[in-house]
Amino acid sequence: MKEKFQGIIFDIDGVLVFQERVYPGAAELLDFLREKGIAIRILSNSTLKSRKSCAEKLNSMGFNIYESETITASFATAKYLKTLNPRSCWVMLKGEGLGEFNDFNHVTENPEYIVLGDFREGFNFQNMNKTLRLLQNGAKFIVMITEIVDNSMGGVELTVGAYGKMLEEAANIEATYIGKPNKYVFEMTLKTMDIEKNKVLMVGDKITTDIVGAKKAGLRSVLVKTGEFDESDLDCDIKPDYIFDSIKDIRKLFE
Numbered sequence: 001m002k003e004k005f006q007g008i009i010f011d012i013d014g015v016l017v018f019q020e021r022v023y024p025g026a027a028e029l030l031d032f033l034r035e036k037g038i039a040i041r042i043l044s045n046s047t048l049k050s051r052k053s054c055a056e057k058l059n060s061m062g063f064n065i066y067e068s069e070t071i072t073a074s075f076a077t078a079k080y081l082k083t084l085n086p087r088s089c090w091v092m093l094k095g096e097g098l099g100e101f102n103d104f105n106h107v108t109e110n111p112e113y114i115v116l117g118d119f120r121e122g123f124n125f126q127n128m129n130k131t132l133r134l135l136q137n138g139a140k141f142i143v144m145i146t147e148i149v150d151n152s153m154g155g156v157e158l159t160v161g162a163y164g165k166m167l168e169e170a171a172n173i174e175a176t177y178i179g180k181p182n183k184y185v186f187e188m189t190l191k192t193m194d195i196e197k198n199k200v201l202m203v204g205d206k207i208t209t210d211i212v213g214a215k216k217a218g219l220r221s222v223l224v225k226t227g228e229f230d231e232s233d234l235d236c237d238i239k240p241d242y243i244f245d246s247i248k249d250i251r252k253l254f255e
Protein backbone atom coordinates (compact mmCIF):
# COMPACT_ATOMS: atom_id res chain seq x y z
CA MET A 1 0.00 0.00 0.00
CA LYS A 2 3.04 2.25 -0.08
CA GLU A 3 2.29 5.62 -1.63
CA LYS A 4 4.83 8.21 -2.62
CA PHE A 5 3.77 10.98 -0.27
CA GLN A 6 6.50 13.37 0.81
CA GLY A 7 4.46 15.66 3.01
CA ILE A 8 1.50 15.37 5.31
CA ILE A 9 -0.73 18.03 6.83
CA PHE A 10 -2.67 17.21 9.99
CA ASP A 11 -5.71 18.85 11.43
CA ILE A 12 -5.48 18.81 15.24
CA ASP A 13 -8.88 18.57 16.89
CA GLY A 14 -10.52 15.22 16.24
CA VAL A 15 -7.41 13.88 14.50
CA LEU A 16 -4.43 14.10 16.86
CA VAL A 17 -6.33 15.08 20.00
CA PHE A 18 -9.94 15.52 21.03
CA GLN A 19 -11.21 17.52 23.97
CA GLU A 20 -7.80 17.54 25.70
CA ARG A 21 -7.11 13.82 25.12
CA VAL A 22 -4.37 12.55 22.79
CA TYR A 23 -5.44 9.74 20.49
CA PRO A 24 -3.40 6.56 21.09
CA GLY A 25 -0.53 6.30 18.63
CA ALA A 26 -0.82 9.88 17.35
CA ALA A 27 2.48 11.18 18.74
CA GLU A 28 4.24 7.96 17.72
CA LEU A 29 2.90 8.28 14.18
CA LEU A 30 4.37 11.76 13.83
CA ASP A 31 7.75 10.57 15.11
CA PHE A 32 7.61 7.65 12.67
CA LEU A 33 6.87 9.99 9.74
CA ARG A 34 9.62 12.37 10.78
CA GLU A 35 12.11 9.49 10.84
CA LYS A 36 11.06 8.61 7.30
CA GLY A 37 11.85 12.17 6.21
CA ILE A 38 8.22 13.10 5.57
CA ALA A 39 7.52 16.84 5.93
CA ILE A 40 4.92 17.48 8.63
CA ARG A 41 2.59 20.44 8.98
CA ILE A 42 -0.13 21.10 11.52
CA LEU A 43 -3.04 23.10 10.13
CA SER A 44 -5.64 24.24 12.61
CA ASN A 45 -8.67 26.47 12.31
CA SER A 46 -7.99 27.71 15.82
CA THR A 47 -7.98 31.49 15.95
CA LEU A 48 -7.36 31.75 19.71
CA LYS A 49 -3.96 30.07 19.40
CA SER A 50 -0.81 31.52 17.88
CA ARG A 51 1.47 29.12 16.08
CA LYS A 52 3.78 29.29 19.11
CA SER A 53 1.10 28.47 21.68
CA CYS A 54 -0.28 25.79 19.38
CA ALA A 55 3.11 24.03 19.15
CA GLU A 56 3.68 24.42 22.89
CA LYS A 57 0.31 22.88 23.67
CA LEU A 58 0.99 19.88 21.43
CA ASN A 59 4.46 19.41 22.88
CA SER A 60 3.05 19.50 26.42
CA MET A 61 0.78 16.64 25.36
CA GLY A 62 3.67 14.48 24.16
CA PHE A 63 4.15 15.52 20.53
CA ASN A 64 7.41 16.73 18.98
CA ILE A 65 6.35 19.68 16.87
CA TYR A 66 8.20 22.84 15.85
CA GLU A 67 6.51 26.21 15.81
CA SER A 68 7.54 26.55 12.16
CA GLU A 69 5.47 23.46 11.34
CA THR A 70 2.22 24.81 12.74
CA ILE A 71 -0.25 27.09 11.03
CA THR A 72 -3.29 28.44 12.83
CA ALA A 73 -6.09 30.47 11.28
CA SER A 74 -4.94 33.55 13.21
CA PHE A 75 -1.38 33.21 11.91
CA ALA A 76 -2.61 32.71 8.34
CA THR A 77 -4.95 35.70 8.62
CA ALA A 78 -2.16 37.94 9.92
CA LYS A 79 0.03 36.84 7.03
CA TYR A 80 -2.73 37.61 4.55
CA LEU A 81 -3.45 40.98 6.15
CA LYS A 82 0.20 41.91 5.82
CA THR A 83 0.00 41.51 2.02
CA LEU A 84 -2.75 44.17 2.02
CA ASN A 85 -0.56 46.69 3.84
CA PRO A 86 -3.49 48.04 5.88
CA ARG A 87 -3.53 51.55 7.28
CA SER A 88 -5.37 50.34 10.37
CA CYS A 89 -7.38 47.41 11.62
CA TRP A 90 -9.64 46.27 14.42
CA VAL A 91 -8.71 42.68 15.20
CA MET A 92 -11.66 41.21 17.07
CA LEU A 93 -9.93 38.28 18.75
CA LYS A 94 -8.95 36.96 22.17
CA GLY A 95 -6.19 34.62 23.28
CA GLU A 96 -2.60 34.16 22.16
CA GLY A 97 -3.67 34.37 18.51
CA LEU A 98 -3.84 38.13 18.96
CA GLY A 99 -0.04 38.11 19.29
CA GLU A 100 0.20 37.27 15.57
CA PHE A 101 -1.10 40.79 14.86
CA ASN A 102 1.52 42.75 16.82
CA ASP A 103 2.85 44.52 13.72
CA PHE A 104 -0.38 46.29 12.79
CA ASN A 105 -1.90 49.62 13.69
CA HIS A 106 -4.84 48.70 15.93
CA VAL A 107 -7.82 51.04 16.15
CA THR A 108 -11.48 50.55 17.00
CA GLU A 109 -12.70 53.81 15.46
CA ASN A 110 -12.92 53.81 11.65
CA PRO A 111 -10.49 50.97 10.93
CA GLU A 112 -9.67 50.24 7.30
CA TYR A 113 -10.10 46.53 8.02
CA ILE A 114 -12.20 44.61 10.51
CA VAL A 115 -10.63 41.23 11.18
CA LEU A 116 -12.91 38.77 12.92
CA GLY A 117 -11.68 35.82 14.96
CA ASP A 118 -12.94 34.18 18.14
CA PHE A 119 -13.82 37.26 20.20
CA ARG A 120 -15.48 35.18 22.97
CA GLU A 121 -17.51 37.49 25.23
CA GLY A 122 -16.60 40.34 22.85
CA PHE A 123 -19.35 39.05 20.53
CA ASN A 124 -21.85 41.26 22.34
CA PHE A 125 -24.71 43.64 21.46
CA GLN A 126 -22.51 46.71 21.52
CA ASN A 127 -19.61 45.32 19.49
CA MET A 128 -21.79 43.58 16.91
CA ASN A 129 -23.77 46.74 16.22
CA LYS A 130 -20.65 48.84 16.12
CA THR A 131 -19.16 46.42 13.59
CA LEU A 132 -22.31 46.57 11.51
CA ARG A 133 -22.10 50.37 11.30
CA LEU A 134 -18.38 50.32 10.46
CA LEU A 135 -18.99 47.80 7.68
CA GLN A 136 -21.85 49.90 6.30
CA ASN A 137 -19.48 52.85 6.29
CA GLY A 138 -16.95 51.03 4.14
CA ALA A 139 -14.63 49.09 6.45
CA LYS A 140 -13.33 45.96 4.70
CA PHE A 141 -14.10 42.65 6.33
CA ILE A 142 -11.82 39.64 6.85
CA VAL A 143 -13.18 36.62 8.71
CA MET A 144 -10.67 34.07 10.01
CA ILE A 145 -12.78 30.93 9.58
CA THR A 146 -15.97 29.86 7.82
CA GLU A 147 -17.28 27.43 10.44
CA ILE A 148 -20.42 28.49 12.26
CA VAL A 149 -20.45 26.03 15.16
CA ASP A 150 -17.64 24.56 17.24
CA ASN A 151 -17.63 21.47 19.46
CA SER A 152 -13.98 21.49 20.46
CA MET A 153 -14.53 23.31 23.76
CA GLY A 154 -16.82 20.59 25.13
CA GLY A 155 -20.35 21.81 24.38
CA VAL A 156 -21.55 23.17 21.06
CA GLU A 157 -21.18 26.92 20.58
CA LEU A 158 -21.58 29.47 17.82
CA THR A 159 -18.26 30.41 16.37
CA VAL A 160 -16.56 32.98 14.13
CA GLY A 161 -18.21 32.15 10.80
CA ALA A 162 -21.68 32.54 12.31
CA TYR A 163 -20.96 36.13 13.33
CA GLY A 164 -19.17 36.76 10.04
CA LYS A 165 -22.13 35.60 7.95
CA MET A 166 -24.62 37.52 10.08
CA LEU A 167 -22.64 40.73 9.69
CA GLU A 168 -22.10 40.18 5.95
CA GLU A 169 -25.82 39.81 5.44
CA ALA A 170 -26.79 42.67 7.73
CA ALA A 171 -24.32 45.09 6.15
CA ASN A 172 -24.86 43.71 2.63
CA ILE A 173 -21.15 43.33 1.98
CA GLU A 174 -18.82 40.41 1.26
CA ALA A 175 -16.13 39.15 3.58
CA THR A 176 -12.89 37.39 2.75
CA TYR A 177 -12.56 34.07 4.60
CA ILE A 178 -9.13 32.60 5.34
CA GLY A 179 -9.08 29.29 7.29
CA LYS A 180 -9.92 25.79 6.01
CA PRO A 181 -11.59 25.05 3.56
CA ASN A 182 -10.54 28.29 1.89
CA LYS A 183 -7.75 28.16 -0.63
CA TYR A 184 -5.48 30.78 0.86
CA VAL A 185 -4.52 28.81 3.94
CA PHE A 186 -3.77 25.65 1.94
CA GLU A 187 -1.66 27.51 -0.60
CA MET A 188 0.19 29.23 2.20
CA THR A 189 0.86 25.90 3.92
CA LEU A 190 2.06 24.31 0.68
CA LYS A 191 4.41 27.21 0.07
CA THR A 192 6.19 26.38 3.33
CA MET A 193 6.69 22.77 2.19
CA ASP A 194 8.24 23.07 -1.27
CA ILE A 195 6.76 19.73 -2.35
CA GLU A 196 4.57 19.05 -5.40
CA LYS A 197 0.99 19.17 -4.22
CA ASN A 198 0.05 15.71 -5.50
CA LYS A 199 2.66 14.33 -3.09
CA VAL A 200 1.06 15.99 -0.08
CA LEU A 201 -1.66 14.40 2.02
CA MET A 202 -4.22 16.23 4.17
CA VAL A 203 -5.61 14.37 7.20
CA GLY A 204 -8.82 15.57 8.81
CA ASP A 205 -12.01 14.53 10.58
CA LYS A 206 -14.32 17.00 8.84
CA ILE A 207 -15.33 16.76 5.21
CA THR A 208 -16.60 20.34 5.06
CA THR A 209 -13.30 21.92 6.07
CA ASP A 210 -10.39 19.47 5.80
CA ILE A 211 -11.42 17.34 2.85
CA VAL A 212 -13.20 20.02 0.80
CA GLY A 213 -10.22 22.34 1.28
CA ALA A 214 -7.73 19.63 0.34
CA LYS A 215 -9.64 18.86 -2.88
CA LYS A 216 -9.84 22.53 -3.84
CA ALA A 217 -6.11 22.87 -3.28
CA GLY A 218 -5.32 19.74 -5.33
CA LEU A 219 -4.15 17.60 -2.41
CA ARG A 220 -4.92 13.96 -1.68
CA SER A 221 -6.84 13.44 1.55
CA VAL A 222 -7.53 11.07 4.42
CA LEU A 223 -10.70 11.22 6.45
CA VAL A 224 -10.37 9.72 9.92
CA LYS A 225 -13.54 8.52 11.60
CA THR A 226 -12.77 10.22 14.90
CA GLY A 227 -13.47 13.59 16.53
CA GLU A 228 -16.43 15.31 14.90
CA PHE A 229 -16.89 12.62 12.25
CA ASP A 230 -20.43 11.29 11.84
CA GLU A 231 -21.37 8.44 9.46
CA SER A 232 -23.91 10.75 7.77
CA ASP A 233 -20.96 12.92 6.67
CA LEU A 234 -20.28 10.28 4.01
CA ASP A 235 -23.60 10.98 2.27
CA CYS A 236 -22.14 13.70 0.11
CA ASP A 237 -20.38 14.08 -3.23
CA ILE A 238 -17.01 14.92 -1.75
CA LYS A 239 -15.01 11.73 -1.38
CA PRO A 240 -11.69 11.56 0.46
CA ASP A 241 -8.97 9.38 -1.13
CA TYR A 242 -8.74 7.25 2.00
CA ILE A 243 -11.01 6.64 4.99
CA PHE A 244 -9.45 5.25 8.16
CA ASP A 245 -10.90 4.39 11.56
CA SER A 246 -8.13 6.19 13.40
CA ILE A 247 -4.93 8.15 13.04
CA LYS A 248 -2.85 5.02 13.67
CA ASP A 249 -3.88 3.56 10.31
CA ILE A 250 -2.06 6.32 8.38
CA ARG A 251 1.12 4.34 8.97
CA LYS A 252 -0.07 1.82 6.35
CA LEU A 253 0.45 4.41 3.63
CA PHE A 254 4.12 4.72 4.48
CA GLU A 255 5.33 1.15 5.12
Ligand SMILES: [Mg+2]
Pocket residue numbers: 011012013014015204205206227228
Ligand atom coordinates in the same frame (compact mmCIF):
# COMPACT_ATOMS: atom_id res chain seq x y z
MG1 LIG B 1 -10.95 18.64 13.27
